[in-house]
Amino acid sequence: MNAPFNPHAPVIARAASERGPANPLRQRGQHEVFCGLTSIIWLHRKMQDAFFLIVGSRTCAHLMQSAAGVMIFAEPRFATAVIDERDLAGMADVHDELDKVVARLLARRPEIRMLVLVGSCPSEVIKLDLAKAAERQGQLHGPAVRFLHYSGSGIETTFTQGEDNFLTSLVKELPAEPVGARQSLIVAGAMADVVEDQFRRIFDALGMGHVSFLPPRNSTALPHVGPNTRLLLAQPFLGETTKALDARGAKHLLAPFPLGEEGTTAWLKAAADAFGVDPGRFAAITGPGRARARTAVERYRPALQDKRVFFFPDSQLEPSLARFLHRETGMDIVEIGTPFLHRHHLAGEFELLPEHVFVSEGQDVDKQLDRCRTARPDLVVCGMGLANPLEAEGITTKWSIELVFTPIQGYEQAGDLAELFVRPFARRDRLKGIA
Numbered sequence: 016m017n018a019p020f021n022p023h024a025p026v027i028a029r030a031a032s033e034r035g036p037a038n039p040l041r042q043r044g045q046h047e048v049f050c051g052l053t054s055i056i057w058l059h060r061k062m063q064d065a066f067f068l069i070v071g072s073r074t075c076a077h078l079m080q081s082a083a084g085v086m087i088f089a090e091p092r093f094a095t096a097v098i099d100e101r102d103l104a105g106m107a108d109v110h111d112e113l114d115k116v117v118a119r120l121l122a123r124r125p126e127i128r129m130l131v132l133v134g135s136c137p138s139e140v141i142k143l144d145l146a147k148a149a150e151r152q153g154q155l156h157g158p159a160v161r162f163l164h165y166s167g168s169g170i171e172t173t174f175t176q177g178e179d180n181f182l183t184s185l186v187k188e189l190p191a192e193p194v195g196a197r198q199s200l201i202v203a204g205a206m207a208d209v210v211e212d213q214f215r216r217i218f219d220a221l222g223m224g225h226v227s228f229l230p231p232r233n234s235t236a237l238p239h240v241g242p243n244t245r246l247l248l249a250q251p252f253l254g255e256t257t258k259a260l261d262a263r264g265a266k267h268l269l270a271p272f273p274l275g276e277e278g279t280t281a282w283l284k285a286a287a288d289a290f291g292v293d294p295g296r297f298a299a300i301t302g303p304g305r306a307r308a309r310t311a312v313e314r315y316r317p318a319l320q321d322k323r324v325f326f327f328p329d330s331q332l333e334p335s336l337a338r339f340l341h342r343e344t345g346m347d348i349v350e351i352g353t354p355f356l357h358r359h360h361l362a363g364e365f366e367l368l369p370e371h372v373f374v375s376e377g378q379d380v381d382k383q384l385d386r387c388r389t390a391r392p393d394l395v396v397c398g399m400g401l402a403n404p405l406e407a408e409g410i411t412t413k414w415s416i417e418l419v420f421t422p423i424q425g426y427e428q429a430g431d432l433a434e435l436f437v438r439p440f441a442r443r444d445r446l447k448g449i450a
């Protein structure tokens with residue numbers, strides 16, 4: 016069912032000028048997304064003494080097992096308490112079932128210091144008051160084990176909301192800043208440990224003092240928060256977390272996100288300026304990393320330059336990725352679809368994107384597919400559910416979820432990030448060679 020090449024595509028690109036970030040195309044139709052449980056796949060690797068217990072159905076258990084691809088004997092730090100039909104007769108049964116599951120789990124895994132109850136979308140689970148359930152478990156097993164709860168339900172709009180909901184619940188646990196505390200920095204948003212270590216080395220070299228990452232690697236290392244805390248977001252999808260930290264007194268440092276050489280430099284600079292780092296020192300510390308990042312990305316530029324990319328809304332990383340691809344690899348942006356447009360957080364990204372860029376917020380999937388087929392982009396970044404049908408129509412795709420699982424932030428990862436977008440073209444060339 017190949018759609019023919021559309022010679023009128025430039026007309027669509029011109030119409031795009033009316034749909035910039037200030038006036039995006041807003042669509043509230045059928046949308047194609049993963050549920051927020053998916054975020055447990057990267058979160059459970061971050062906190063060494065935390066455990067994510069999904070209160071859900073067999074569907075949730077299957078999703079997690081297949082998406083995470085973790086063998087049970089690998090002792091993953093997540094599991095599903097399956098609330099089956101027997102439990103639906105009454106909430107008392109659900110609480111009894113949870114009591115049993117939690118007691119068994121804590122007996123078998125005594126290293127757990129934080130147990131996170133994660134809500135899901137089956138109607139029976141929605142009826143359960145998860146806050147009360149967490150409080151009840153806290154009374155049974157606290158204070159040795161801390162209980163948190165959040166919703167990872169498929170009713171939320173997109174899978175990265177799972178991390179936002181988790182961090183929002185974690186913010187409530189952060190201790191208050193001691194009186195007279197000096198300025199400190201919280202970097203919010205899960206990143207791979209290797210990336211976090213690289214940033215920590217840079218912050219240390221800049222002499223920035225007390226820098227913490229949220230989530231921390233251990234539940235006993237929660238950073239304090241208060242009016243002397245500055246907040247730097249490592250991920251753009253943390254709207255609720257930002258509000259929660261703001262309510263605790265933290266001040267958000269606005270910056271583009273640390274993708275590519277340019278984004279990483281601007282992100283580090285926002286923090287360095289807030290901490291009064293001398294510009295000469297900043298240039299000296301970041302210079303070698305910037306040069307390495309530029310060289311690494313340059314290698315992939317010939318494969319990407321002038322290619323046209325279309326983003327379907329999925330991870331909420333779309334505007335930042337578009338900025339990186341446009342500015343550092345020379346790709347043209349056909350449409351930036353994003354589930355939510357955190358305009359305030361993304362202001363720095365849109366300043367670096369062309370004024371005429373087409374932005375859509377939310378989704379009406381059939382209409383968006385029509386726009387995509389008409390525009391015939393060289394590459395579509397989308398969720399897994401849309402990738403196969405589009406590939407079958409001859410459109411090259413990239414799974415957006417891969418960009419959340421892969422270390423892509425920072426100078427040392429800039430080349431890898433570019434390479435992730437070259438791979439789909441290489442795969443298509445190989446397939447053509449086979450055909």
Ligand code: SF4
Pocket residue numbers: 050051052071072074075076078134135136137167168169170
């Ligand atoms: S939370 Fe809902 S959408 Fe997600 S796996 Fe469970 S049943 Fe499916």
